[in-house]
Amino acid sequence: xxxxxxxxxxxxxxxxxxxxxxxxxxxxxxxxxxxxxxxxxxxxxxxxxxxxxxxxxxxxxxxxxxxxxxxxxxxxxxxxxxxxxxxxxxxxxxxxxxxxxxxxxxxxxxxxxxxxxxxxxxxxxxxxxxxxxxxxxxxxxxxxxxxxxxxxxxxxxxxxxxxxxxxxxxxxxxxxxxxxxxxxxxxxxxxxxxxxxxxxxxxxxxxxxxxxxxxxxxxxxxxxxxxxxxxxxxxxxx
Ligand SMILES: C[S@@+](CC[C@H](N)C(=O)[O-])C[C@H]1O[C@@H](n2cnc3c(N)ncnc32)[C@H](O)[C@@H]1O
Numbered sequence: 464x465x466x467x468x469x470x471x472x473x474x475x476x477x478x479x480x481x482x483x484x485x486x487x488x489x490x491x492x493x494x495x496x497x498x499x500x501x502x503x504x505x506x507x508x509x510x511x512x513x514x515x516x517x518x519x520x521x522x523x524x525x526x527x528x529x530x531x532x533x534x535x536x537x538x539x540x541x542x543x544x545x546x547x548x549x550x551x552x553x554x555x556x557x558x559x560x561x562x563x564x565x566x567x568x569x570x571x572x573x574x575x576x577x578x579x580x581x582x583x584x585x586x587x588x589x590x591x592x593x594x595x596x597x598x599x600x601x602x603x604x605x606x607x608x609x610x611x612x613x614x615x616x617x618x619x620x621x622x623x624x625x626x627x628x629x630x631x632x633x634x635x636x637x638x639x640x641x642x643x644x645x646x647x648x649x650x651x652x653x654x655x656x657x658x659x660x661x662x663x664x665x666x667x668x669x670x671x672x673x674x675x676x677x678x679x680x681x682x683x684x685x686x687x688x689x690x691x692x693x694x695x696x697x698x699x700x701x
């Protein structure tokens with residue numbers, strides 16, 4: 464992965480890629496046209512990912528936030544809020560979204576009301592998220608890395624986990640953004656170990672997002688909350 468001219472990037476993003484060992488991103492020192500590779504580039508005030516095969520992707524939190532503002536959610540009816548036990552009280556729960564991805568679930572969790580920290584271990588996705596937050600700041604901490612490998616100072620009450628699962632078939636109709644995202648991230652093959660760690664780390668509950676038809680990653684959830692296309696399996700910590 465490369466960027467043609469890092470000096471065009473906002474300072475906060477430049478600082479993030481300064482530690483190349485941490486990010487393992489190749490940064491090209493000179494602008495050059497690259498017809499056959501995937502790369503990040505900064506243009507028209509935002510960071511984009513260019514997939515040679517699939518096209519362009521960047522994240523936009525403003526549109527999403529405005530969409531949620533129009534929805535009039537009742538927390539007692541929303542499967543995600545119920546699974547995370549967000550009740551809209553003044554006392555916000557400490558939640559870790561350990562699989563930030565496109566940031567859509569993080570944004571919704573933050574919108575419902577939480578003290579949220581979100582983790583992303585894919586360096587290119589992390590930079591796209593960081594740029595989306597630079598353009599539209601939201602009240603959650605974004606951390607680069609695998610939550611299960613970092614030193615923990617305070618254990619969260621709730622851990623939310625949404626691993627990338629193998630899709631049954633390649634749908635030509637899948638939205639372009641989702642196809643690029645899946646291509647970048649691949650599959651999360653460490654779900655079982657991660658869940659073991661999550662169960663030892665959360666103080667109150669672990670919530671795992673699954674496709675409706677999929678088996679739970681770990682048997683016997685304490686409860687499952689079903690949405691239109693997904694299910695949230697909740698494991699209570701005793
Ligand atoms: C299915 S996507 C999550 C989608 C996300 N819920 C959303 O709203 O877009 C999984 C994401 O989590 C990241 N990920 C998977 N396991 C992780 C871990 N242990 N620590 C940090 N990030 C992880 C992957 O790189 C990928 O971006």
